[in-house]
Amino acid sequence: MAGHYYSAQVEWACDGDYAANTYSRGHIWRFDGGLEVPASASPTVVPLPHSVEAAVDPEEAFVAAISSCHMLWFLDLARRANFNVATYRDKAQGEMSRIGPGKMAISKVVLRPEVTLISAEQPDESWLQAIHEKAHDVCFIANSVKCEILVEPEPLKLVGP
Numbered sequence: 605m606a607g608h609y610y611s612a613q614v615e616w617a618c619d620g621d622y623a624a625n626t627y628s629r630g631h632i633w634r635f636d637g638g639l640e641v642p643a644s645a646s647p648t649v650v651p652l653p654h655s656v657e658a659a660v661d662p663e664e665a666f667v668a669a670i671s672s673c674h675m676l677w678f679l680d681l682a683r684r685a686n687f688n689v690a691t692y693r694d695k696a697q698g699e700m701s702r703i704g705p706g707k708m709a710i711s712k713v714v715l716r717p718e719v720t721l722i723s724a725e726q727p728d729e730s731w732l733q734a735i736h737e738k739a740h741d742v743c744f745i746a747n748s749v750k751c752e753i754l755v756e757p758e759p760l761k762l763v764g765p
Contacts, residue, residue, distance in 0.1 A: 611636070614643070620654070630656040633665075648700075663698060663710060669745050670713050670753060671696035677739035678717065685731065688722040690763055698751075711751050718758035722765050732760055 613634040620627035629645035644656035646663055655661075660668075671694045682689050699712040719732065736755045740746055746753050 626654060628656070629654055630659060633660075663700060666710055666749075667696050667698035667713055670743070670749070671715055673743040673745040674715055674736075674739050674755070675717065677743050678719075678735055681735045681738055682719075685735065687727070687731070687735075688765075689719060690722045691718075691720040693718045709751065712754065713751060714754045714756060716756050716758060718761070720761040720763055723762050724765055726760070726762060729760060732757060 614631060615634065616629075616631035618627055619630070629650050631643050633641040633643045635641070642656065642659040643665075644650075644659035644661055645654075646661035647655045647657050649655070649661075675692050675694060679689055679692065694715055694717045696713060696715050698710045699714075700708055701711045703709045703711065717736070721727070736757055740753065740755055
């Protein structure tokens, strides 16, 4: 995949008193295709009203990117293994912790995927763990970060064909 490039535009304009540190951290992320996402510093980092609670913060986006990449690989690998996935839901969570004097980082991300298959019978669940392991191994985003990523899948659910 060498030579693939990805871009995003980030735009901010001062709203408030910059010198007094009472300015809004709200800004816009723009992606190809024209999608605009309201973004801000996390309210846990920059207290309201100087952050925007309803916007996506970089830490949430980081966790979502890991979860989304894992899901996309899982879906492809499950399809290749002839499993029919009806739904996939993940309640991913990132943990921010101090990694040194004055330094914080997301040190761990836990993925908790819940998969529902269209199947008349319960498959051997070892395939589920194997596909999650492979999805983690090939996920571009997981391979790009240094924090610990745990995959703790929920029990498999079935719906009839």
